[in-house]
Amino acid sequence: MAKSILITGASTGIGAETALQLAKGNEIFVHYFSSGKAAEKVAAGVEQNGGKSRLIQADLSTEQGCRDLVGAVAGETDKLDVLVNNAGGLIKRQGVREYEWRLMEEIFALNTYSAMLVTSLCVPLLEKGKDPCIINLTSVAMRHGAPTATIYGASKAALDSFTRGIAKELAPAIRVNAVAPGVIVTPFHDKVSTPEQLESWKELNPLKKHGHAGHIAETIRFLIENDFINGETIDINGGLFMR
Numbered sequence: 551m552a553k554s555i556l557i558t559g560a561s562t563g564i565g566a567e568t569a570l571q572l573a574k575g576n577e578i579f580v581h582y583f584s585s586g587k588a589a590e591k592v593a594a595g596v597e598q599n600g601g602k603s604r605l606i607q608a609d610l611s612t613e614q615g616c617r618d619l620v621g622a623v624a625g626e627t628d629k630l631d632v633l634v635n636n637a638g639g640l641i642k643r644q645g646v647r648e649y650e651w652r653l654m655e656e657i658f659a660l661n662t663y664s665a666m667l668v669t670s671l672c673v674p675l676l677e678k679g680k681d682p683c684i685i686n687l688t689s690v691a692m693r694h695g696a697p698t699a700t701i702y703g704a705s706k707a708a709l710d711s712f713t714r715g716i717a718k719e720l721a722p723a724i725r726v727n728a729v730a731p732g733v734i735v736t737p738f739h740d741k742v743s744t745p746e747q748l749e750s751w752k753e754l755n756p757l758k759k760h761g762h763a764g765h766i767a768e769t770i771r772f773l774i775e776n777d778f779i780n781g782e783t784i785d786i787n788g789g790l791f792m793r
């Protein structure tokens with residue numbers, strides 16, 4: 551049976567690749583914020599891959615944007631099978647001596663509050679889905695200590711904790727898991743990492759390379775399909791961080 555899948559931040563990078571990989575036979579809600587043209591390409595790719603696409607624009611760093619997104623989804627479907635809380639970003643690197651309240655708010659709004667509120671608003675739709683699940687995108691930055699990305703790392707750690715809490719709260723109706731990517735080559739790094747930094751981080755990785763969006767999309771698919779994984783975070787970082 552066709553699944554209805556909402557992927558936030560599906561215009562580029564991991565979200566876009568996930569939309570394309572999950573497209574066949576499914577209805578994909580392709581959410582975007584500022585990359586309208588890229589989102590249109592993803593929507594066209596979903597259709598080419600045998601799925602139905604619905605494009606929705608919303609600023610998820612605001613409460614109203616989260617409400618508008620889920621309101622638009624609810625206007626098009628009476629159930630959701632999968633929610634991928636993927637929209638996020640580092641926004642700006644800042645050392646601990648220069649912290650600004652406004653930046654802390656922005657980073658937590660985008661990476662943590664939006665996923666929490668979108669989840670909350672989607673629960674009634676997910677309860678009507680078949681083997682419904684939620685997948686949150688966290689980060690290696692919450693694991694290994696990432697200087698100048700500390701606010702971002704903390705915002706993802708909060709999302710990771712949220713994942714486990716609601717995995718128990720929403721069970722057995724809805725499974726909830728997370729994926730914690732390492733360094734993945736996507737537009738994410740265009741604004742916040744220099745080519746030199748990216749090159750130097752390869753040396754820190756036992757595999758001496760970075761990942762690509764497909765590595766993460768494959769794991770999201772796996773978490774959707776395996777109905778005995780709940781409250782788990784899967785690290786995908788080439789061994790940059792090991793537990």
Ligand SMILES: NC(=O)c1ccc[n+]([C@@H]2O[C@H](COP(=O)([O-])OP(=O)(O)OC[C@H]3O[C@@H](n4cnc5c(N)ncnc54)[C@H](OP(=O)(O)O)[C@@H]3O)[C@@H](O)[C@H]2O)c1
Binds near residue numbers: 563581609637638687
């Ligand atoms: N790439 C990495 O190395 C890495 C590592 C660890 C974790 N992650 C996490 O993986 C997720 C996907 O990142 P990515 O690498 O695919 O980055 P990306 O290509 O920059 O994608 C980020 C997505 O988030 C959306 N977004 C940004 N600001 C938004 C806002 N205010 N409201 C709504 N949507 C917004 C973007 O939409 P528009 O472009 O349309 O504005 C875009 O679709 C993020 O949560 C990120 O934190 C990435």
